[in-house]
Amino acid sequence: MKPSESTWNMAVVKDCGACPIQRQAICSRCASDELNILDQMKSYRTYSKGEMITYTGAPVSHVGTLVSGVASISQGLEDGRRQIMGILLPSDFIGRPGARVAQYDITASSEVTMCRFEINAFEKLLATSPALGPRLLEMTMDELDAAREWMLLLGRKSAREKIATLLFMIAMKNKSLSGSDANEALDFTLPLTRETLADYLGLTIETVSRQFSALRKDGVIHVQGQRHITIPDLRRLLVEAGDDYSGSVLP
Amino acid sequence: MKPSESTWNMAVVKDCGACPIQRQAICSRCASDELNILDQMKSYRTYSKGEMITYTGAPVSHVGTLVSGVASISQGLEDGRRQIMGILLPSDFIGRPGARVAQYDITASSEVTMCRFEINAFEKLLATSPALGPRLLEMTMDELDAAREWMLLLGRKSAREKIATLLFMIAMKNKSLSGSDANEALDFTLPLTRETLADYLGLTIETVSRQFSALRKDGVIHVQGQRHITIPDLRRLLVEAGDDYSGSVLP
DNA sequence: CGATGTATTGAGTCGCATCAACCCTAGTGG
């Protein structure tokens, strides 16, 4: 099994007690009584690769948690330009309580499974639950922090720095998920196409491709096949990312 | 009194009952008993223009609401590049409950007054209040939406579109605040220097200046003095912003 | 095997950054 599959596409478990993402998701703070209620409310739905989960202006009937797969939040100008505002990974929450109309397009980048709640029922529970609200607030603030960090990248970083930053972040996420050792070489499979990458980084596919080649020639990354990346020296990659002093402390 | 002063720099009222921003702030949903507690807890502090309210890595002792003035949330790369991630206006909340270290630099763009709460006391109240949490969640989600909209601007819009978008947003904000009529010419005074504008839009001051001149020559805006802007045709400006179909419905 | 989606690479162009000169206004002190 390839790294990407083990990390981003784990098997879906339909029993809350055994759910692999329960500890990170919206329900992570719920006591067993609330978990039971959610268990009763939930329904699963699977979206195929490329399918739109929702789109700007669409009526919203459900909110929920992404259980497996990768999806992207995006918005476009009508001349075709498109910007991805966020990548959704397992345990991320989709939907805004209080909103009955979707603000963005959400597209499945791979096959995606969601654990969904009907929005009215969810809001009702949210209003009374002592655990749901604070957790949702925390997750929303994390997303806000991530969005703001991305604004620095979009507004001020060069193409090379953008690619390096993204690779660094994916490498770190992988490292923490797989709990691998500190300084060994990291490798992973990108779950994103060049086009998705480009839309995420505010670049074109050609520029993304060129920068990948450049980083490969300079030995910052190694590439096997189309998507499989090896990072020989994480520190080197961090320097290329531009903000070497940054928050993420390497030993 | 100039428009900018009336809009962004209203007099500070230290009585909650008469506070002009109470209906938009974190405390807007509080019943009178909670309002009394907040009233007891609060302390005001004023920052002079240019002063840093907090900076990345600084210990956090207070959270609170911006009562008057304008401030900016920003982050920089050490070579001097800087990106503003958000503009803080009266009623905006500053600080993240749960965080004891500041994530960003926050700088007063004008003289700023804050209504502050000691962070431990505030968190304690937040945990029990039925009104504070939901309101904070709502405000955070609004900020997230704004941040994501800005990502589209930073990643995909041209310099001209960026300027037009910003002017449009300020004009709309002003229009709703002053409750002026639908299609009359709008005018306002920019509360931001060219440098702040540039850092906000991910541009240089020279480019900002050039685009202002271009929009002026094309009759999209009129400029009196340094900062005073008149918009003869809001619809025209919206077209220049690139996303003419957008959410903001003009009649 | 062609067909389609995805990726790489090259040549040419354009938008924005950079470097630099100059203007305007407000504030300061002789």
Added chain:
DNA sequence: CCACTAGGGTTGATGCGACTCAATACATCG
């Protein structure tokens, strides 16, 4: 009162980085 200075703003010349257009390679799938 006026020269001086400093901060903010405008405008011009030039270069570079990223986009555009275009051709080719590679991969996957029916």
